Amino acid sequence: MAKPDHPDICVVGGGIVGLSCAYFLAQNGHSVTILERDSVGSHASGFAYGSLSPLGEAGLAQDILPELALARQAMSIHTEWAKTLPELTGVDTQHRFRPALDIAFSEKEVALGKSQVEWRSKEDGYRSEWLDGNQAREIVPEISKGVVGAAYTEGVADLDPYRLSLALAQACESMGASIRHGEVIGMDQPNGKVLTILTANDRIQCDSLVLAMGPWSGIISKWIDAKVPIRPLKGQILRLDAGDLEINCSVGWRGSYACTKPDGLLWTGTTEEDVGFNETPTPSGRDSVIESLTKMIPNLEEARIVEHTACLRPLSADGKVIVGPVQNKTNVFIASGTGRKGILLGPALGKIICDLITLGQSHLDIEPFRLSRFQN
Ligand SMILES: Cc1cc2nc3c(=O)[nH]c(=O)nc-3n(C[C@H](O)[C@H](O)[C@H](O)COP(=O)(O)OP(=O)(O)OC[C@H]3O[C@@H](n4cnc5c(N)ncnc54)[C@H](O)[C@@H]3O)c2cc1C
Structure with missing residues (x-):
């Protein structure tokens, strides 16, 4: 039986990625401690838009295809969790297709x-077709008269990311994992085996360590003597009370989006701002989101902003996820770099990390996603 101060595995970070790792590890019988310096889902994992778009939003196929195997796996986990997490925790994650x-x-x-429709329609489980402007307005009458066509795709989904984070945290606890408050400030592995995790007030020993620190992952470079090129990319989101107006599709254009969520509010975003670790919502961010929204859906004079949030995406130097063991250290793993797709991909990263720790290998090919690709 593992002692509370010597769990099998420590997971640093209580966002979707860390929680997904902890979930699968606890489910596989490991004793797990999650270390979180704020609270679970208090950053991007709690304040994202929550779209599950394995085939991308407005992106090019070549941006999406490298991670498609991960996205397929993630989508099937999300579909399963939509049923099991509410049963296990009582938290409705509001997952819906x-x-x-x-x-x-x-x-x-x-x-x-x-071109998106062409390759999307080849993907099992989805239906995609090209519509002209009038056909698109039959689906969502509120979109602009300037719309000349649209890619319509069925099989994609969304959920409430904060509820998902909460449900995962509760599910982890119900399987015996513990969540401890504290900022990890370093780690030590003197004999190349047992790991010591350092927080301001604590030293915790464990056999394996998972680093899932989102946009703050860059600091790990100092702990592991290897480059971890992850930077924050800020995004802002508005939730609007738009009266009776209901947008039942996720309308997307050039990386912006809008959809009425089950809470009755019209959620819309976003921005991409290279401003360091600043998570403050700004008037210019708000104006930019409104400008894109009204380009897509013009008649919103009556709409009122109810909530304005900002959070940080963890973006890797080549835009792809980073998942796998850390070279130079034994039993230390990293999972991050999910950029704009972490709510979708988080569960797949969790499953990969669990398989690496439990079985010594991953069921998915992680070669393109290893941290070692940045070391030359
Ligand atoms: C505006 C916006 C909209 C988005 N919409 C979508 C979407 O629709 N679909 C989608 O799939 N993705 C979306 N994303 C992306 C997604 O939110 C992120 O990729 C994902 O949340 C990253 O999860 P994470 O667990 O890696 O990081 P985070 O959620 O940032 O969690 C990392 C955690 O680690 C903790 N931590 C960091 N350092 C330490 C330390 N030293 N000690 C202890 N704890 C530490 C932090 O406090 C934090 O809680 C969006 C992102 C933004 C910004």
Whole structure:
């Protein structure tokens, strides 16, 4: 029986990635301690839009395809969790399948959208078709008259990311994991085996360590003597009371999106701001989100902003996730770099880390995602 101060595994970070790792590890019978300096889901994992778009939003196929195997796995875990997490915890994660309508205003956007439809329609479990402007307005009458076409995709989903974080945390605890408050400030592995995790007030020993610190992962470089090129990319989101207006698809355009969520509010975003670790919502961020929203859905004079949030995406130097063992250390693993897709991909990263620790290998090919790719 593991002692409270010597769990089998410590997971640093209580976002979707750390919680997913802890979930699978606890489910596999390991004693797990999650160390979180704020509270679970208090950063991007609690304040994201919550779209599960394995086939991308408005991105190019080549941006999405490298991670598609992870996205497929993640989507199937999310579908299973939609049933099991509420049963286990009583928390409704508000997971639902709803279509996406990626709209186009110009010939260039039409060409991009049509190419998306072409490869999306080959993917099992999804239905995608190209619509002209009038057909798109039949699906969502509120979109702009300037829309000349849209990629319509069924099989995608969304959820409430904060509720998901909460449900995962409770599920972890119900399987015996503990969540401790504290900021990890370093680690030590003197004999190359047992690990000591240092917080301001504590020293915790464990056999394996999972670092899932989101945009703050860069600091790990100092602990493991290896480059961890992850930086924060700020994004802002608004939730609006738009009266009776209900947008039942996720309408997307150039990386912006809008959809009415089960809470009755119209959620819309976003920005991409390279401003360091600043998580403060700003008037310019708000204006930029409103500008994109009203380009997509113009008649919103009556709408009122109810909530304005900002949070940070963990973006790796090449835009792809980082998952796997850390070279130079034994039994130390990293999972991060999920960028704009961490709510979707978090569960797949969790499963990979659990398989690496439990079985010594991953069921998915992690070669393109290893930290070692940055070391030359
Ligand atoms: C505006 C916006 C909208 C988004 N929308 C979507 C979406 O629709 N779909 C999607 O799939 N993704 C979306 N994302 C991306 C997604 O939110 C992130 O990729 C994901 O939440 C990252 O999860 P994480 O667990 O790695 O990081 P985080 O959620 O940031 O969690 C990391 C945790 O680690 C803790 N931590 C850090 N350092 C330490 C330390 N030293 N000691 C202890 N604890 C520490 C932090 O306090 C934090 O709680 C969005 C992101 C933004 C910003």
